[in-house]
Structure formats: C-alpha cells, structure tokens
Amino acid sequence: MNATEERLADALRTVGETIGPEDVPPPRFAGRRRAAFRRPVLLTAAVAASAAIVAGGAVAGGALSSGHETGRKTGSLTVPAGDVQVEVNLCTRTSSNASCNGNEVTGAQRAALKTLLEKNRRVREVAYLTKQQHYQWFKARMEKAGAQTPPSGLPKGIPEAFVVTVPRADAKGVMQACLGYPGVDTVVVLGR
Structure with missing residues (x-):
C-alpha cells in the first residue's frame, strides 16, 4: 500500500468509528419505482429544503435564538431555550418516498403516529x-428569518405535518x- 492509500484507509477507519448502528435508519425498500419526479414533488422538496436551510441558517446567525430562559418563537409555535423542533411531514399522493407508495396518509396512520409521539x-x-x-407556519418562519416569502396560495403537494418540540439532545x-x-414521508430537525 502506498502513502496515499494508507492515508485514505486511516481516514475511512476514523469516519467508520464515529458512525454506529444506531445512526443508520432501517432500510426502506422500494415497492415500485417512478420514472421521473413530478413538479409537485419538486415543489414539496424545495419547500422542505428551504425550511431546513432557513431555520438552520437563522439559528446559526442568531435570528431565531433568544438566549433567554423564556424561550424563542418559531412560526406560531413556542420553542423553549435548549429545545429544537422536529418537523414530521406526512405522506401525500406526490411524495417521492417509496414507503408512501403514492398514497395520502390515512386517518389511522395519523392517529397512530400522534399516539407514538x-x-x-x-x-x-x-x-x-x-x-x-x-404552509402558513412555513411562510412565517421564512419572513422571520428575512428570506423571500413564497407566493400566496397553497402549493400542490404541501403535506400535513406534526411539529414536535424536544430537547436538543433527543432530536x-x-x-x-x-x-x-x-404515513411518514420526511423528518427534518429544525434549528440544529
């Protein structure tokens, strides 16, 4: 093995030691594959990615963190100091997640998830x-962070969601x- 290969092996070994089995979610095997993304799927993905970036950037920049024991406010939900929010987006017909299988979340799935949480x-x-x-909560977060707000009206593909407040260490x-x-499409930890 030459010096480059040894350095690469050491780097991979170091990274491998930092990741444990508990860090890897169980596999979700595709039931059926889609030929291409549809526009609503891309819009939903863009909204979720924007929310994560805006919230993370705002916290890093200090726009959302108050530093007071009274907590901070994100959108319309209060987040106590030291806590974060976990956004659990539910399945829609346009979800790209294979476990959603192109179906909307059912009432039974929603109720079971609420009970679990x-x-x-x-x-x-x-x-x-x-x-x-x-959608209104997302717009409020965008406005508070000083980002350009999305157009008015409910875009296709926006999911129902649970917003869960947890201690940062438990997120x-x-x-x-x-x-x-x-019934769960995506899960995003806001304000890491």
Whole structure:
C-alpha cells in the first residue's frame, strides 16, 4: 500500500468509528419505482429544503435564538431555550418516498403516529398542522428569518405535518423513531 492509500484507509477507519448502528435508519425498500419526479414533488422538496436551510441558517446567525430562559418563537409555535423542533411531514399522493407508495396518509396512520409521539418520553409538545396551517407556519418562519416569502396560495403537494418540540439532545432519537413509520414521508430537525 502506498502513502496515499494508507492515508485514505486511516481516514475511512476514523469516519467508520464515529458512525454506529444506531445512526443508520432501517432500510426502506422500494415497492415500485417512478420514472421521473413530478413538479409537485419538486415543489414539496424545495419547500422542505428551504425550511431546513432557513431555520438552520437563522439559528446559526442568531435570528431565531433568544438566549433567554423564556424561550424563542418559531412560526406560531413556542420553542423553549435548549429545545429544537422536529418537523414530521406526512405522506401525500406526490411524495417521492417509496414507503408512501403514492398514497395520502390515512386517518389511522395519523392517529397512530400522534399516539407514538405523545407517548414518547423525550417529546415535550406535539402540534398537528393541516396543509394550510403548515404552509402558513412555513411562510412565517421564512419572513422571520428575512428570506423571500413564497407566493400566496397553497402549493400542490404541501403535506400535513406534526411539529414536535424536544430537547436538543433527543432530536436524533425522535427523528429515527419517526423515519419509516407508516404515513411518514420526511423528518427534518429544525434549528440544529
């Protein structure tokens, strides 16, 4: 092995030691594959990615962190100091996640997920957002962070969601509990 290969092997070994089995979510095998993304899927992905970037950037830049014991406010939901929010987006017909299989979340799946979240000892608060409420919450976060707000009107493909308030240290565990759960499309930890 030459010097470059040895350095690469050492780097890979170091990275491998930092990742444990608990860091990798269980696999979700594709039931059926789609030929191409549709526009609503791209819009939903763009909205979710923008929300994560804006919230993360705003926290890093100090726009959302208050530093007071009274907490901070994100959108219309209060987040106590030291806590973060986990946004659990539910399946829509346009979801690209194979576990959604092109189906909207059912009432039974929504109720089961709500029960799972409420019984989780790490969860401080669970808020359910309809599609319209989720869009308004997203717009409020964008405005608060000083970003350009999306156009008015409910875009196609915006999902229903649960916004869960958890201690920062427990966000990863709550995220992993939701990933792959029936009716869940994506899970985003806001304000890391």
